[in-house]
Amino acid sequence: MKGFGxxxxxxEVFVTTAQAGNMTLAANQLRLTxxxxxxxxxxxxxxxxxxxxxxxxxxxxxxxxxxxxxxxSCHLLSQAExxxxxxxxxxxxxxxxxxxxxxxxxxxSLGQPLVEVIKRHTESWTISTGxxxxxxxxxxxxxxxxxxxxDALEDNAFLSRHRILREPFVLVVPSRLAKSYPxxxxxxxxxxxxxxxxxxxxxxxxxxxxxxxDVNAPSHMQLDNTFAVLSSVAAxxxxxxxxxxxxxxxxxTRDKLACLPLPADEPLHRNLTLVSRPNELGKLPQILxxxxxxxMTEKFLPVVLRELPWLEKELSVG
Numbered sequence: 001m002k003g004f005g006x007x008x009x010x011x012e013v014f015v016t017t018a019q020a021g022n023m024t025l026a027a028n029q030l031r032l033t034x035x036x037x038x039x040x041x042x043x044x045x046x047x048x049x050x051x052x053x054x055x056x057x058x059x060x061x062x063x064x065x066x067x068x069x070x071x072x073s074c075h076l077l078s079q080a081e082x083x084x085x086x087x088x089x090x091x092x093x094x095x096x097x098x099x100x101x102x103x104x105x106x107x108x109s110l111g112q113p114l115v116e117v118i119k120r121h122t123e124s125w126t127i128s129t130g131x132x133x134x135x136x137x138x139x140x141x142x143x144x145x146x147x148x149x150x151d152a153l154e155d156n157a158f159l160s161r162h163r164i165l166r167e168p169f170v171l172v173v174p175s176r177l178a179k180s181y182p183x184x185x186x187x188x189x190x191x192x193x194x195x196x197x198x199x200x201x202x203x204x205x206x207x208x209x210x211x212x213x214d215v216n217a218p219s220h221m222q223l224d225n226t227f228a229v230l231s232s233v234a235a236x237x238x239x240x241x242x243x244x245x246x247x248x249x250x251x252x253t254r255d256k257l258a259c260l261p262l263p264a265d266e267p268l269h270r271n272l273t274l275v276s277r278p279n280e281l282g283k284l285p286q287i288l289x290x291x292x293x294x295x296m297t298e299k300f301l302p303v304v305l306r307e308l309p310w311l312e313k314e315l316s317v318g
């Protein structure tokens with residue numbers, strides 16, 4: 001790691017000197033020699049390549065750069081003192097900051113109750129959405145603490161995992177095609193396939209599925225979010241494959257769309273899993289996973305099963 005040119009002790013010496021306006025007074029307060037204080041300040045200025053104190057006046061005053069460094073030093077020392085107090089007490093039940101990344105279908109549809117759960121266990125928090133592969137990389141590089149994703153990072157055995165939802169992929173067509181189950185090849189003769197972008201995990205999963213069935217859909221419409229995909233289908237522009245949670249997220253009315261099962265002999269499912277680094281968050285991942293399952297059971301399942309009761313055996317929470 002690149003050296004900063006200062007440590008906490010040097011900051012303490014600088015701040016005390018700036019407040020006292022005199023190195024001798026600062027030395028007395030710090031129980032150091034005046035020479036030690038002078039050497040510390042000079043080393044700071046040399047390392048930072050800037051003058052921090054104007055020694056031509058009495059009492060000494062801060063330069064413009066010195067004033068900036070003084071404010072930042074006070075903040076860093078305050079944070080160090082707070083950290084020391086927390087570590088001394090050994091009370092880590094409530095995290096200072098929790099960073100969570102999740103699939104956008106979950107954040108959009110059930111974000112509010114999830115936020116309430118997170119707020120009960122942290123002082124500060126952030127929630128972000130984006131591509132699943134970006135979430136995975138962010139977790140592995142410590143840019144986020146928890147992900148709820150359709151990528152459970154199975155190749156990384158050291159991670160902790162809690163299953164949230166298993167859901168089937170379903171076929172979505174304009175409502176006028178709902179009366180008879182259309183085959184993929186019939187659909188391709190009638191309409192375009194509205195696909196997710198190829199850089200999304202849901203998009204690549206669906207593409208692999210279609211290739212396995214030898215379904216070659218021309219690439220006319222490739223959209224980057226569920227709302228755009230389902231809006232295009234509702235407008236009669238094409239058909240698509242998606243999941244019940246994505247349908248729940250979109251909030252589109254059933255009179256525009258028909259949702260049908262994929263061929264029984266070729267099912268396709270998606271798993272949403274809470275993934276975290278082990279141990280460092282205590283029981284919080286387990287608690288958040290349990291609360292997420294409860295939210296799914298109370299907010300998601302009743303709505304979806306009321307509209308699509310044939311999904312009852314296909315949807316599994318936890």
